């Protein structure tokens with residue numbers, strides 16, 4: 001059988017980091033073609049005083065100076081800015097875009113190969129479809145008309161690119177594809193465990209970004225480890241309530257995989273959602289989320305705020321707000337001007353001086 005061609009669709013922080021792992025595996029396993037294509041959403045960059053396209057700079061230097069600076073990828077990783085060329089010949093498509101860009105990207109691309117398979121690494125992209133909760137992998141499945149697996153885990157991109165040990169969870173229904181896809185991702189520093197609970201894996205990946213906003217609010221209020229641990233515990237519980245409401249068959253064991261508790265922990269300590277939520281509180285209401293994203297992420301994208309907005313109408317439509325007080329509070333702090341210390345149920349009448357930011361910028365709903 002001809003070796004399978006692989007394309008990574010997306011070249012942000014995670015797209016580039018996972019390309020380092022995949023490229024190692026396409027080189028050592030003969031069932032894959034060694035060259036790895038990465039679709040690069042092209043843009044003009046200025047690096048050391050020289051202006052040129054990001055893809056041109058990458059193909060010459062093998063460094064994505066905007067989204068993963070300081071890391072040189074293997075020579076056989078090739079950036080392709082033309083989406084039609086990037087996906088047209090691929091047998092395996094790895095989706096790693098901020099979820100808001102998925103529909104337009106698919107609209108712009110041509111046909112995909114018969115028998116191709118996709119894996120979504122995208123955390124977010126939830127919507128109600130005729131009362132049912134639609135996932136990003138459902139959208140991909142609908143538009144691409146082929147099998148879509150998911151890969152989620154405790155995988156802060158810069159740490160993965162640095163070769164630090166971590167784990168990930170592959171959610172995949174077909175036993176045949178499980179084997180091939182594990183081979184594509186698994187290596188000594190990136191251990192992959194396959195399960196067949198796709199909605200459980202994917203929803204853990206999306207919802208932990210919302211909980212991470214709460215963790216950032218705690219950091220902005222200078223609360224310590226006990227409070228953050230409580231928030232993580234309650235967050236995990238609410239993730240489970242939410243997921244089970246829509247997918248009663250989601251497995252308990254999924255929450256103990258890397259995609260569950262491990263991703264929640266790493267994101268609540270080291271993620272961008274946490275970082276921006278801390279800045280939101282410290283700005284005392286003076287900066288919008290868009291401004292914070294621009295100031296702190298250098299072109300990378302926040303996913304937790306969008307996901308919080310996506311699940312809010314879903315929670316309301318399904319009468320879940322009371323069952324999910326933490327998710328509700330996170331939404332209200334992020335978008336309704338609720339005081340950030342509402343993140344913990346503190347005793348009524350506690351003196352204002354006990355709080356780091358009680359200077360009147362947030363009303364006390």
Ligand SMILES: NC(=O)C1=CN([C@@H]2O[C@H](COP(=O)(O)OP(=O)(O)OC[C@H]3O[C@@H](n4cnc5c(N)ncnc54)[C@H](O)[C@@H]3O)[C@@H](O)[C@H]2O)C=CC1
Nearest residue numbers: 011012013014015041096097098101122123156157300301
């Ligand atoms: N960065 C991380 O540590 C991790 C991220 N993820 C997930 O991976 C997904 C992708 O995130 P990152 O790779 O971090 O991206 P990123 O936030 O670092 O970069 C933004 C990406 O969006 C692209 N872009 C900007 N405008 C676009 C447009 N109009 N159309 C298409 N693309 C456009 C940029 O070229 C860039 O590749 C997200 O769902 C995220 O939650 C998952 C695990 C780890």
Ligand SMILES: O=C(CO)COP(=O)(O)O
Nearest residue numbers: 153154155156271272273
């Ligand atoms: O998903 C992640 C780690 O697994 C990264 O989270 P952030 O998007 O908050 O950085």
